[in-house]
Amino acid sequence: MTRQILSTGELRSLLRRRDVTLATIALASGVPQERLRACLAGHALSGRQARAVRGTLRA
Secondary structure (H helix, E strand, O other): OOOOOOOHHHHHHHHHOOOHHHHHHHHHOOOOHHHHHHHHHOOOOOHHHHHHHHHHHHO
16 A cells, blocks of 8 residues: 555645645655545635646656
8 A cells, every 4th residue: 555645734735835746746745636536626826826636646
């Protein structure tokens, strides 16, 4: 079983600070896509930031 790199709260904190780069790295490190999507739903990102993260989710 893979250890979760970040808790949901830590991931939300990254998104609240609009740190898309770290959120993207977290996803690549094994954060479940469903969890990242749920966190994204609660935070307003700029259009470019949202596209960057969603592009990573699709990849």
